[in-house]
Amino acid sequence: MTKIVNHWIGGKTAEGASGTYGPVTNPATGEVTTKVAFASVEEVDAAVAVAKEAFLSWGQSSLATRTSILFRFRALLDAHRDEIAELITAEHGKVHSDALGEVARGLEIVDLACGISVQLKGELSTQVASRVDVASIRQPLGVVAGITPFNFPAMVPMWMFPLAIACGNTFVLKPSEKDPSASVRLAELLAEAGLPDGVFNVVHGDKVAVDRLLEHPDVKAVSFVGSTPIARYIHTTASANGKRVQALGGAKNHMLVLPDADLDAAADAAVSAAYGSAGERCMAISAVVAVGAIGDELVEKIRERAEKIKIGPGDDPTSEMGPLITKAHRDKVASYVAGAADEGAEVVLDGTGYTVDGHEDGHWIGISLLDRVPTSAKAYQDEIFGPVLCVLRTETYEEALEIVNSSPFGNGTAIFTRDGGAARRFQLEVEAGMVGVNVPIPVPVGYHSFGGWKDSLFGDHHIYGNDGTHFYTRGKVVTTRWPDPADAPTGVDLGFPRNH
Ligand code: NAD
Numbered sequence: 179m180t181k182i183v184n185h186w187i188g189g190k191t192a193e194g195a196s197g198t199y200g201p202v203t204n205p206a207t208g209e210v211t212t213k214v215a216f217a218s219v220e221e222v223d224a225a226v227a228v229a230k231e232a233f234l235s236w237g238q239s240s241l242a243t244r245t246s247i248l249f250r251f252r253a254l255l256d257a258h259r260d261e262i263a264e265l266i267t268a269e270h271g272k273v274h275s276d277a278l279g280e281v282a283r284g285l286e287i288v289d290l291a292c293g294i295s296v297q298l299k300g301e302l303s304t305q306v307a308s309r310v311d312v313a314s315i316r317q318p319l320g321v322v323a324g325i326t327p328f329n330f331p332a333m334v335p336m337w338m339f340p341l342a343i344a345c346g347n348t349f350v351l352k353p354s355e356k357d358p359s360a361s362v363r364l365a366e367l368l369a370e371a372g373l374p375d376g377v378f379n380v381v382h383g384d385k386v387a388v389d390r391l392l393e394h395p396d397v398k399a400v401s402f403v404g405s406t407p408i409a410r411y412i413h414t415t416a417s418a419n420g421k422r423v424q425a426l427g428g429a430k431n432h433m434l435v436l437p438d439a440d441l442d443a444a445a446d447a448a449v450s451a452a453y454g455s456a457g458e459r460c461m462a463i464s465a466v467v468a469v470g471a472i473g474d475e476l477v478e479k480i481r482e483r484a485e486k487i488k489i490g491p492g493d494d495p496t497s498e499m500g501p502l503i504t505k506a507h508r509d510k511v512a513s514y515v516a517g518a519a520d521e522g523a524e525v526v527l528d529g530t531g532y533t534v535d536g537h538e539d540g541h542w543i544g545i546s547l548l549d550r551v552p553t554s555a556k557a558y559q560d561e562i563f564g565p566v567l568c569v570l571r572t573e574t575y576e577e578a579l580e581i582v583n584s585s586p587f588g589n590g591t592a593i594f595t596r597d598g599g600a601a602r603r604f605q606l607e608v609e610a611g612m613v614g615v616n617v618p619i620p621v622p623v624g625y626h627s628f629g630g631w632k633d634s635l636f637g638d639h640h641i642y643g644n645d646g647t648h649f650y651t652r653g654k655v656v657t658t659r660w661p662d663p664a665d666a667p668t669g670v671d672l673g674f675p676r677n678h
Contacts, residue, residue, distance in 0.1 A: 181212040181213075181359075183214040185382055188375045189373075196215070200216055200355045205270070206271055206537055206540045208540050211269075212269070215383075223390070225381045228379060229348040230320070233318075236377050237318050245295060248344055250370075252289065254370055255284075256285065262332055265359040270492075271503060277332075281332050284333040287340050291341050298345065300315040301314040309660055309661055311657075313655070314654070315654050315656065321396050324342075326402075326403055326404070337401075337403070337628065341642060341647060341650055342650045343377055343378060347650055350380075351365075353382065365378055389415075400412060401425075402424070405427060405561070406561070406633045423637050424635070426634065429630060431610075432581065433463045433591070434467045434594065435448075435469060437472050439594040441472060447616075449480055452484075452566075453565045457565040502564060503541065504541060512529075515529065521551075521557060524548065529545045529546040551568040579604070583609045587632060587634050588630050589631075589634035591612070627641060628643070
């Protein structure tokens with residue numbers, strides 16, 4: 179029987195009332211295993227109303243109450259890592275070890291949220307003028323919404339809600355309709371941890387649900403992670419509706435390899451970062467820029483390693499790379515490889531037409547490696563979001579930097595070198611939000627914020643870390659004067675108040 183995934187509103191399952199459902203497919207078999215309820219405007223309104231009501235008490239709850247619940251949630255999440263990873267693998271397709279990795283990185287943000295008391299400490303200046311003190315405090319916003327992509331169905335929601343609720347907000351999550359089960363399991367664990375009903379809600383769906391969140395007058399802020407065109411739309415629409423917005427978009431992440439780099443280490447890193455999770459990561463390396471005479475040797479080392487990757491179902495412990503999310507996406511990825519030669523690239527490895535015995539209906543594609551890709555090629559310009567690595571060649575560091583900085587995207591980037599001076603120059607000169615030095619996927623730890631530049635992020639705040647706390651709170655400054663009874667009356671003074 180087909181499993182049904184329903185909404186989670188007010189601390190319990192809410193059956194879909196709109197009558198509209200979307201299919202959820204196991205990408206390794208191509209089989210529709212689940213149907214997910216799509217929320218109507220009225221169902222989104224119901225979730226926001228419940229969250230608004232819950233904010234009245236949650237926004238006033240003590241830090242001790244909030245953090246004790248988050249500590250219990252952390253313990254439950256830790257105990258249920260495997261189960262959540264299995265849900266991810268069944269709907270996303272990534273291999274189990276990779277799914278466990280995403281849960282672990284989400285847990286880092288829960289760790290951060292458990293320590294929210296330290297981050298929310300205000301500032302106090304005493305005696306700024308005679309008997310006058312000034313305090314800066316930060317307060318929650320109210321109901322905040324999160325809209326998340328398919329590629330990290332547990333981690334990306336956890337980039338948002340632990341900090342949002344730790345700051346005293348209530349939350350409505352609209353996860354990807356392609357792999358919705360993990361978000362509901364997280365909601366159940368939050369409830370088990372003692373989170374009051376209505377503080378965390380999940381509504382599933384498509385544009386109808388998203389658009390209602392973007393225009394709803396009671397939603398105060400929107401966090402979005404997904405593709406660039408939708409991120410731009412979310413930022414424009416939610417801003418026009420007066421909301422605070424952070425909208426993280428797509429990427430084309432470059433890895434520069436300088437002639438002095440350890441080429442074996444660089445090849446290991448390029449292969450892991452390009453083909454891990456079948457390239458469906460916003461921090462995947464999708465373009466290697468080989469600088470100087472090392473190009474041929476580097477491409478050969480990448481080819482040797484890439485050819486050995488074992489592709490198969492994510493629940494097979496011997497698989498290193500799983501299928502792509504949908505057949506349509508698989509076909510789109512394949513079209514970039516098919517067109518690459520005509521665009522002037524050398525096709526070193528062609529992963530199109532790949533299949534896995536016994537799983538012929540899965541969304542499979544093999545490993546593709548394209549060399550000497552011109553910057554005019556679509557395979558270079560677009561975010562492919564699949565296991566396709568483009569190699570570009572340049573004579574100098576400056577030309578390589580120019581390529582990276584000309585990209586409309588600026589999410590992550592990396593440099594591989596033994597030259598500290600070159601690495602330092604790169605980290606200052608490159609136009610990207612996250613930089614790795616001999617680190618191919620520089621995803622910041624929870625207590626540093628994550629975010630790209632240019633078309634990879636719209637809005638002023640990066641996500642989680644201090645930026646997260648700032649995003650989910652607003653500042654207030656309180657100026658207090660307690661006159662001494664012995665003070666002479668100040669009398670009326672129409673001049674602008676001065677401190678003395
Ligand atoms: P997507 O933009 O298609 O979908 C993201 C969310 O937006 C989903 O919840 C979806 O239901 C909703 N959505 C889709 N179309 C919409 C529309 N027309 N109107 C309103 N809402 C809409 O992204 P995806 O395919 O799920 O995820 C992959 C993309 O996300 C890639 O581009 C990847 O780079 C990006 N991503 C970025 C980051 C980052 O941190 N910058 C992290 C993960 C993924």
